[in-house]
Amino acid sequence: MPSLGHLAAAALLLVLGPSAPAAAARPIVVGKPSPSDATATARWLAAQNTWGVISTISIDLSGAPFGNVVSYSDGLPGEGRGIPYFYLTTLDPTARDALEDERASFTLSEFPLGTCGKIDPENPTCAKLTLTGKLKLVDLQSSEAELAKSALFTKHPEMKDWPENHHFKIFKLEIENIFLIDWFGGAKPISPSQYLEFRNQGSVMSTSE
Amino acid sequence: MPSLGHLAAAALLLVLGPSAPAAAARPIVVGKPSPSDATATARWLAAQNTWGVISTISIDLSGAPFGNVVSYSDGLPGEGRGIPYFYLTTLDPTARDALEDERASFTLSEFPLGTCGKIDPENPTCAKLTLTGKLKLVDLQSSEAELAKSALFTKHPEMKDWPENHHFKIFKLEIENIFLIDWFGGAKPISPSQYLEFRNQGSVMSTSE
Numbered sequence: 001m002p003s004l005g006h007l008a009a010a011a012l013l014l015v016l017g018p019s020a021p022a023a024a025a026r027p028i029v030v031g032k033p034s035p036s037d038a039t040a041t042a043r044w045l046a047a048q049n050t051w052g053v054i055s056t057i058s059i060d061l062s063g064a065p066f067g068n069v070v071s072y073s074d075g076l077p078g079e080g081r082g083i084p085y086f087y088l089t090t091l092d093p094t095a096r097d098a099l100e101d102e103r104a105s106f107t108l109s110e111f112p113l114g115t116c117g118k119i120d121p122e123n124p125t126c127a128k129l130t131l132t133g134k135l136k137l138v139d140l141q142s143s144e145a146e147l148a149k150s151a152l153f154t155k156h157p158e159m160k161d162w163p164e165n166h167h168f169k170i171f172k173l174e175i176e177n178i179f180l181i182d183w184f185g186g187a188k189p190i191s192p193s194q195y196l197e198f199r200n201q202g203s204v205m206s207t208s209e
Numbered sequence: 210m211p212s213l214g215h216l217a218a219a220a221l222l223l224v225l226g227p228s229a230p231a232a233a234a235r236p237i238v239v240g241k242p243s244p245s246d247a248t249a250t251a252r253w254l255a256a257q258n259t260w261g262v263i264s265t266i267s268i269d270l271s272g273a274p275f276g277n278v279v280s281y282s283d284g285l286p287g288e289g290r291g292i293p294y295f296y297l298t299t300l301d302p303t304a305r306d307a308l309e310d311e312r313a314s315f316t317l318s319e320f321p322l323g324t325c326g327k328i329d330p331e332n333p334t335c336a337k338l339t340l341t342g343k344l345k346l347v348d349l350q351s352s353e354a355e356l357a358k359s360a361l362f363t364k365h366p367e368m369k370d371w372p373e374n375h376h377f378k379i380f381k382l383e384i385e386n387i388f389l390i391d392w393f394g395g396a397k398p399i400s401p402s403q404y405l406e407f408r409n410q411g412s413v414m415s416t417s418e
Contacts (some may be wrong), residue, residue: 107276
């Protein structure tokens, strides 16, 4: 007769599989840029996170701002371009809101990456990024949609098995404003073109620095 | 007789809960309620998380919805009441926005608690909570302010040392609408009074079930 402990362990294996309890969609975090390099930090946050909060103007709640947890990808690992792509269904209010009023923001925190150490999530040195702009449908026939799908399905493998009859569509945020806090002294000014044209030149903090 | 599913979930919690990667303000996660108990799940998310995203109507961005990462507390550990309290300065846009237009939402995810396992952050079984209502200043002379301060400073010890000349003030979200996803089939209906009056009656999954 197996004990409760044995059953629990067996059940655990069924759930987790034989591999370690590494959470899905939890990124392997690579070097945080120096806080003096705001653009690199913003792009690093976008590349390393796998989920965030989209805020829209809510239809259901008479125009109140409505934040919703979503997964996203800005590209294949190591090849992020900074533009967040989403896989959304109009069964969810966020996609419905965006089709009515495309103004939206997308918010990310450094805290879930684990690199803030003992610092509080609200401490300005624990970085925060809010991208504001327009949440738009990506034409499924475009080459951008192919890239976006590959970016999303690589970081979020279960998405490709999500129910077809939920009619998931690809959305992207067209970025018009960037709000980054990564140190004391208020938000850092970064223009959308600085952000989008940034190419990583190895300005990360490392043990050799 | 406990089902295999319950055992697996309980075992999962045993493994992932207390041993989740240590970081400040990362809670010690205690038993996730059954997904069939929506109110308990919503209150659990509010009690266990330590940070989330407040969405406001942005003054700086001409009325666009603006999400911002903030720390919060709904009470002393084990004594949460469900109302999120915040410690904000008008040096930051969120507090300024709220003083102009108090409509706001506050969004939390189960994902950073570590209890979603290999499930994607957007998967409906990885719970998400959005509280929508009015973001209001709490009168610093009130007994509520005393409670809120104690709730905040206990979960976020560094707050009490934040600079006085930044004029941090206590805000709270007066909850008018609750959006909870914790399973397939769309958002669960929970009224603010159901949520606020909920008292934990041990409906959590545990090894004793």
